[in-house]
Amino acid sequence: xxxxxxxxxxxxxxxxxxxxxxxxxxxxxxxxxxxxxxxxxxxxxxxxxxxxxxxxxxxxxxxxxxxxxxxxxxxxxxxxxxxxxxxxxxxxxxxxxxxxxxxxxxxxxxxxxxxxxxxxxxxxxxxxxxxxxxxxxxxxxxxxxxxxxxxxxxxxxxxxxxxxxxxxxxxxxxxxxxxxxxxxxxxxxxxxxxxxxxxxxxxxxxxxxxxxxxxxxxxxxxxxxxxxxxxxxxxxxxxxxxxxxxxxxxxxxxxxxxxxxxxxxxxxxxxxxxxxxxxxxxxxxxxxxxxxxxxxxxxxxxxxxxxxxxxxxxxxxxxxxxx
Amino acid sequence: xxxxxxxxxxxxxxxxxxxxxxxxxxxxxxxxxxxxxxxxxxxxxxxxxxxxxxxxxxxxxxxxxxxxxxxxxxxxxxxxxxxxxxxxxxxxxxxxxxxxxxxxxxxxxxxxxxxxxxxxxxxxxxxxxxxxxxxxxxxxxxxxxxxxxxxxxxxxxxxxxxxxxxxxxxxxxxxxxxxxxxxxxxxxxxxxxxxxxxxxxxxxxxxxxxxxxxxxxxxxxxxxxxxxxxxxxxxxxxxxxxxxxxxxxxxxxxxx
Numbered sequence: 001x002x003x004x005x006x007x008x009x010x011x012x013x014x015x016x017x018x019x020x021x022x023x024x025x026x027x028x029x030x031x032x033x034x035x036x037x038x039x040x041x042x043x044x045x046x047x048x049x050x051x052x053x054x055x056x057x058x059x060x061x062x063x064x065x066x067x068x069x070x071x072x073x074x075x076x077x078x079x080x081x082x083x084x085x086x087x088x089x090x091x092x093x094x095x096x097x098x099x100x101x102x103x104x105x106x107x108x109x110x111x112x113x114x115x116x117x118x119x120x121x122x123x124x125x126x127x128x129x130x131x132x133x134x135x136x137x138x139x140x141x142x143x144x145x146x147x148x149x150x151x152x153x154x155x156x157x158x159x160x161x162x163x164x165x166x167x168x169x170x171x172x173x174x175x176x177x178x179x180x181x182x183x184x185x186x187x188x189x190x191x192x193x194x195x196x197x198x199x200x201x202x203x204x205x206x207x208x209x210x211x212x213x214x215x216x217x218x219x220x221x222x223x224x225x226x227x228x229x230x231x232x233x234x235x236x237x238x239x240x241x242x243x244x245x246x247x248x249x250x251x252x253x254x255x256x257x258x259x260x261x262x263x264x265x266x267x268x269x270x271x272x273x274x275x276x277x278x279x280x281x282x283x284x285x286x287x288x289x290x291x292x293x294x295x296x297x298x299x300x301x302x303x304x305x306x307x308x309x310x311x312x313x314x315x316x317x318x319x320x321x322x323x
Numbered sequence: 324x325x326x327x328x329x330x331x332x333x334x335x336x337x338x339x340x341x342x343x344x345x346x347x348x349x350x351x352x353x354x355x356x357x358x359x360x361x362x363x364x365x366x367x368x369x370x371x372x373x374x375x376x377x378x379x380x381x382x383x384x385x386x387x388x389x390x391x392x393x394x395x396x397x398x399x400x401x402x403x404x405x406x407x408x409x410x411x412x413x414x415x416x417x418x419x420x421x422x423x424x425x426x427x428x429x430x431x432x433x434x435x436x437x438x439x440x441x442x443x444x445x446x447x448x449x450x451x452x453x454x455x456x457x458x459x460x461x462x463x464x465x466x467x468x469x470x471x472x473x474x475x476x477x478x479x480x481x482x483x484x485x486x487x488x489x490x491x492x493x494x495x496x497x498x499x500x501x502x503x504x505x506x507x508x509x510x511x512x513x514x515x516x517x518x519x520x521x522x523x524x525x526x527x528x529x530x531x532x533x534x535x536x537x538x539x540x541x542x543x544x545x546x547x548x549x550x551x552x553x554x555x556x557x558x559x560x561x562x563x564x565x566x567x568x569x570x571x572x573x574x575x576x577x578x579x
Contacts, residue, residue, distance in 0.1 A: 074464075137340055141544045286554075301557060
């Protein structure tokens, strides 16, 4: 039977958080035809993953199992899902937009003559899929065309996962025929870059700095502000890429995810890679000279102005009020 | 080692982009363009590999005539020659359509390595390298920060989420999608800019590279993003705005 399939991701033996958001998105798509999505788990031994998935609002669970799927490789996962897709002819394959999905789903779709509609933030009637363009300054509406399955991946935080438990769905196993020679890459064990000495995740107040600061010599400006507030200093990727602040202070998809009471973003335009790491903050304040910067779309308070004037003034005002 | 670097010209960061009258693309008239950021890192990686191991760096770019300036910039930084796939409606192609063009241009070159940036800063599909690898039948790796040549192929450092990394071994030829920040970018020297003018820049018309498959992911309409929150924009001079914000932080957010 065709239908909507959602491919869940294994993160250290558990289903990743964003996978549940993909389930929610898949159920929006499947609701248009009055059904529920089927969950798919992939690995060498998937009993635990399948059990975890079975009670989370899906109609069925498919376990794609093979010893060569023990560790993720693009070649292994592409081959397994290609075979599965050819056998099942799904209408939709929905994925979380994770680094892993970005690594293999474009190849999988291409092998089937299709294209992944990636990083989807909203699903409308039609269905119409919305994704960001121009670093979040614009949105694009996409429709799937032609024959064959529609491949979608959904942006982290864009869909609300359903936390409720449902009756356990039945599971079945699909065994692909993968040959070791098909897997051309040899992945090593994951490792951490540097010892983590700053735990931004538990910080209550964060002052974060981005490209707008222009050079390393200007950093004391935000460090003074953070000191006045009693906040931790964080940064967007370019600041850490330049080596101006250590990578452990980086917030975003490749850095830490934070949820402080206050996130004060200074000179950060708000590319999605950054937003996914901080949009859970209770209050977001943005200071940026560009009134159209995407950071203002998630901010509670905004000051459109020159950070080199606003930040010192703010530091002074905070010091004055604390005295 | 023969390395092809696929780069894209995109609107400059912080450019004010406006939706055009078709509602399907942006006004290009007054826009400034630049080399896509992660592609610049791919080029840098290629130039460093050539410095270490010798060989040739060939720049490949698909785009309209204006892309020529970005290609010249890459030549000025040290690439040996360039291929410009001339196409005026690149934005109308989906990721597969764009990758088909590039793969067709790469094929006769038989490179040892193909590098490209992780994602374009305009359409942001982030798929070109992976699809090229698929179309060319080559192994690939994405989100790469470091590349080392070994006796049997390559060892690359791949970025994972939340501060984790992983090394991957793969044979050559291969396709790598480079993440920003793995290395320092160089500037073009005056000598480099001078030399670039005499370097080979071959133009290929997209039509010569075969029929593109019909788009299966059609961009129907571009809109302004929907606001996720109602933002209070605080007016006034720097000093006034700072004072107002402190009041808000005190009485509304209650963190002071």
